[in-house]
Amino acid sequence: MSPKCSTNCRVFEVRCLHIPLDDRTPFEGLVKLIEKTVKDEHTRFPSRPLYLLGDSFGGCLALAIAARNPHIDLVLILVNPATSFNKSQLSPFIPVLGYVQLGILYALSLILGGPLKMAATRSEEALLSRQTLDELSRSVSSLIPLPSDLTDKLRNDILLWKLELLKSGAAYSNSRLHAVEAQVLMLISGNDKLLPSADEAGCLWTKLKTRKVRHFKDSGHSLLLEDGINLITIIKGTRTYRRSRQFDFVTDYLPPTLSEFRKLVVQDFSLLRIATSPVFLSTLDDGRIVRGLSGVPNEGPVLFVGYHMLMGLELFFFAEQLLKEKNIAIRALAHPYLGARPETSQQKYELFDGLIVFGGLPVSAKHIFKLLSTKSFILLYPGGSREAHHRKGEAYKLFWPDQPEFVRMAARFGATIVPFGVVGEDDIAELVFDYDDQMKIPYLKRWIEDHNKQAGGNIRAGTAGEVANQDMYFPGVIPKIPGRFYYLFGKPVETRGMGYLKDRDSANEVYLRIKSDVEGLISYLKTKREEDPYRSIVKRTMSQYSKVDPSEVPTFEP
Template structure:
């Protein structure tokens, strides 16, 4: 039988043996027009599908049953591989109770660029046992593991599909697997679903679809729609009309689901989920695969929030990501993007180990918009001023003084708690199209440290924006690929300084980056930033915290077993301890950035370039240039501290008044450079 329009037929049971050819993503910079469009939130993007489209596609897929067993298919949106990355790993999607295999319908087009994607379809009439499905998926995993030994195999499973993924991983600890578990059904014994199968026996068909649990399962928090409408301040008449329109649009979808989820199929799947949960929970100790659990806090079917924490403690290589506003069918909900979640957690790789440089995927307009939204409040209260220096030494407002091509090393002062990072990276990208890649403290990438963070996804946006662990190898790769690299010689000691140390550089005595930059002929761009003292006053620094009883316990948790930086340094820089800082907000002032005159490490001709590189290989010459860069950074900050005194709009109240007169989007003036 020909497959419906939503899918492409695929041979069964083996997966394709050859990867599709693809093209590598652009690196280094956006076009300025694309960055501008993204910042306005109007950049072109693929249409996002939802519950209604899922139901229509699922009904079309199952309306002509062929009596066949479970099989793999590749969605048409994922076929061809024209835009797929070279060496893309295989992703196998394992569906939940519905079994159709279209649960990623909103994500097909984006995932198809990152993975060779296949979905498992379990026909409505199929009664293959849980063990049978595990063996079927296991055969595909082994086939892919043999075909591409240097790449992982991704298993994305929701509810019962997550149980299948865990079972396959427990039985195959030697295969390189990455598990993405979406509201896993391992908590079945604690959920409402345990009693639902008994209740369904008492409900005649088709009324089984009207139970609150299934309505929630099928429509994504459908039962919360009335309270949402009321919460928006609608009148009773308006709320009634809105609810009527929603119900009218959903009822056809619910009736269509009779073909997809007949009562007998649901009862069978719930019994299988009970078996699956027990089977997997007894074997969690055997799971060695890298695992990411995505948990919806508004999941009304499963206690996914608590289950995610349990799995994180039970599994050796597990991270969790919480989604406070999403329900059980998170994969069909509008604001969730699976590819972004995988990127943010640092779980995308195309080889045996993650390469933070070559595995990085460029920002999408949606991701850039999220990054902008992430710092919107800071951007609003700090209203950054950006200045740059032209080759002739003239200082201008804007970024016209930055070089047009990489490689380049942007070196400067690390403000308290890194307040400058968001405005710096997003502001440069929006204005010039230059995508800065930051060298970040390994703490941001440490799975163990996530457990003690208030939010385990706290540093995800840094990874999405392109931050990599600070190592010589990553620095080398970024320069080799002609990126703009953000480097803070003062590191954590500078960003977590003590009281009275604002705007003081804590740089090592010896050069760390000059000779590497000269090897690639990279331009060094010193920059200064001031304004932390305009938005907060420090109340407790590290010295104060160490005087608090029992704080030493938290200090050990934050700093023990972590990667040690600059072990060959002396003094304070040798021990760059991570610690919180307690600060009190002030009536906001303003942030000021200035990029100094670019310093070339290469000559204007091939002969001069060779001579310049040879000069900077000499330690004494490199040290001289290093001290010159440090002096330029200090001069930049001195310039800003003096000039900001002449800014009539330094105070937020003056800026608000200006925007009330000229419009909220008006660029607020500043001092004359």
């Protein structure tokens, strides 16, 4: 697969390898066949990476081609690669292929699992008699319909050849792993009945140079055929999609699709969304506060700056509403840990991957510059992790730097700055075990220090005040009967043509005004929510029976 350059068309140009059932091309012949296509594509697009998606046996092919072509920029996506064939259940299976029908059904049971596996176990300890085989065949047929000509096509000699091909392919690729220079992403099923894929991931991890792993605990061997598995989403979330030699958070970004939006926000956060029924308010040019986001600019560059609630609870609903109401995909600037967290051989597809799919990227001057130059909509938290990991009694307190870091950069590109406030964390949880408490316990103190060192250290080192303490930790909270989340976007601040680049005093004045605006927006929401007749979850739940969208539940009059 070769990546496309425009986000308005297909993500990849796809080539598919089909091997006819009766084909007898040996493994090295298949490698040379694919290799020719890879070289042709590389000649046509020498600056693009080429992606080889290898599922099971295809993983052996992909590794073999990468080992033979270290000079070509290849990205390998290996799905339960068959390099572990000699350790699988299929190796001892070859001698019993004389029982043709049983061999076919047993092979299918390993691949498909479920009903076929259930039927096979009924005759597990029985003698392999003609009667037993007939009974097993009827059991399987009753549990899952099979094409009438399937067993005719999967002849004994074909199965034997395919298994021998697997054996030679695994041996060939394993002997050449040391020569693989390609970037590798392994997708591993935790419930693979055909191959010991979970163990093999650890082996490949130690032998390959540039690799990532994502485990899917409950999935079977045919991972890509399972419901809920979106390959493009995984590639994006693991930062594996790129158009050139190096991955770039800005130029290689692909906005989330509707299906990704539904999976991550609508499904994964549906309970929290229903429980908190978020309210979105914005401020028009004349100062009026209205329900919805009509006061938010439609054209970028726009820089949203505001308060970061405990553990960033507000982030996904913020992104959801902008995407749903304004068709805006926001780029959220996050702690550098997002891009520098260490990879392990046991890693699962997780929340951090989802953040990247939804536009998250590590905060840096370079990224802000690139985003503003491309007229993006950017979310920046000046208080960073110090606000999101605040202590007891510090809810809704801003921890901003003394210097107007973002104002001068925004003014350089004539960006619009939109201050915003958000409240509601104190309505859903009480912080009882904070950073100060945990640092008094030697074991937790060491863990926090080590964890933050791995996360890239303190990004505010050298900054004065409490904002300099950017350590991340996991707060201990007691859940409450949930109230609501309230968001208020303030009046946009235009920087175009106001000369902040040369006048530090003016930039600082605007910076302090925006900080004051955010504090005012928070204060407004804390006061007005007391007037909300639907702040109680009981009334909201009753109202939601007639509402498709929890954010449409009535609230106070602005």
